Amino acid sequence: xxxxxxxxxxVLLVAALTGCATTWHGPVSDHFxxxxxxxxxxxxLQSGLLTWVTDRHxxxxxxxxxxxxxxxxxxxxxxxxxxxxxxxxxxxxxxxxGVNVLTDPIFSERCSPVAFAGPKRVRPPGLSLTQxxxxxxxxxxxxxxxHLDLPTLRAVQDLFPNVRIFAGAGNRALLEHAGLRNVTxxxxxxxxxxxxxxxxxxxxxxxxxxxxxxxxxxxxxxWVLEGSAGRAxxxxxxxxxxxxxxxxxxxxxxxxxxxxxxxxxxEWFMSPVHLSPVEAVRxxxxxxxxxxxxxxxxxxxxxxxxxxxxxxLVRGQxxxxxxxxxxxxxxxxxxxxx
Numbered sequence: 001x002x003x004x005x006x007x008x009x010x011v012l013l014v015a016a017l018t019g020c021a022t023t024w025h026g027p028v029s030d031h032f033x034x035x036x037x038x039x040x041x042x043x044x045l046q047s048g049l050l051t052w053v054t055d056r057h058x059x060x061x062x063x064x065x066x067x068x069x070x071x072x073x074x075x076x077x078x079x080x081x082x083x084x085x086x087x088x089x090x091x092x093x094x095x096x097x098g099v100n101v102l103t104d105p106i107f108s109e110r111c112s113p114v115a116f117a118g119p120k121r122v123r124p125p126g127l128s129l130t131q132x133x134x135x136x137x138x139x140x141x142x143x144x145x146x147h148l149d150l151p152t153l154r155a156v157q158d159l160f161p162n163v164r165i166f167a168g169a170g171n172r173a174l175l176e177h178a179g180l181r182n183v184t185x186x187x188x189x190x191x192x193x194x195x196x197x198x199x200x201x202x203x204x205x206x207x208x209x210x211x212x213x214x215x216x217x218x219x220x221x222x223w224v225l226e227g228s229a230g231r232a233x234x235x236x237x238x239x240x241x242x243x244x245x246x247x248x249x250x251x252x253x254x255x256x257x258x259x260x261x262x263x264x265x266x267e268w269f270m271s272p273v274h275l276s277p278v279e280a281v282r283x284x285x286x287x288x289x290x291x292x293x294x295x296x297x298x299x300x301x302x303x304x305x306x307x308x309x310x311x312x313l314v315r316g317q318x319x320x321x322x323x324x325x326x327x328x329x330x331x332x333x334x335x336x337x338x
Contacts (some may be wrong), residue, residue: 004250027091035217036216058303069124075133076098076100086323092295107129129155143210144219154180166185201223205272210317224254240284260294
């Protein structure tokens with residue numbers, strides 16, 4: 001199958017300049033003031049972008065190279081089973097109780113509002129689109145281009161017309177304008193059922209914007225998938241904070257935690273929005289995770305950490321298992337020896 005079809009340049013340029021204003025009309029809350037979202041208690045974003053970009057010390061990244069894809073995942077896992085496959089960046093396939101969920105899918109060459117510029121991948125995805133089993137649901141953590149990739153979402157919908165798409169509050173207008181169907185936007189702690197499992201939006205600490213004028217007008221979320229197989233936690237993009245322990249206290253221990261580890265340097269600038277590898281280990285313990293799988297590394301050069309640096313720092317740290325691109329792993333039962 002060819003790569004996802006690019007969106008026409010004029011549309012992308014308009015999106016890059018204007019973003020997409022929220023259509024969310026939920027009640028004012030601790031994280032929504034009626035117009036903008038925030039993570040309660042989170043530190044302010046650093047204002048030193050110019051300092052960073054003019055005095056960068058980037059780690060080593062290899063040039064683009066073709067890599068073989070991994071083996072085709074099983075079509076389903078049985079009731080009570082849980083499996084995770086790392087595809088690339090924040091894209092994973094989580095299979096539980098016979099339901100297949102794709103997280104933040106991106107198969108495009110670049111994560112950018114335009115097709116000719118912006119961060120470019122250094123290797124292909126670990127699975128091709130045609131290797132995917134039937135996808136029942138997609139969860140989107142927030143609207144940044146490396147996490148909400150419209151060409152990929154349209155390609156997934158073309159392959160699986162009945163797929164359901166879940167996103168944080170305020171994101172439905174953008175998705176439906178791009179031709180996507182079956183879109184559900186959820187506020188934190190809201191949930192829906194998909195083929196017997198529960199898909200729940202939960203708090204995390206990040207930010208959102210697609211353009212210059214839409215900052216914080218849509219919600220960023222982590223996601224918990226729950227069924228008889230237990231709970232799988234997908235963090236999306238997030239900094240470290242009390243939300244990890246809060247999710248475990250409110251919902252119970254996580255059988256699986258998929259946690260970001262990359263784009264964390266320089267820490268003085270990135271720490272309000274991105275986990276460091278050390279913090280990811282701490283988060284896995286806060287979540288009481290039986291297995292933690294890292295993501296958000298080794299695909300796009302987005303910060304100053306090197307291509308493999310973050311993965312090497314969590315390798316061997318319980319309960320982490322660093323998966324190769326395209327590698328799948330059956331998740332042990334909750335409480336199993338780590």
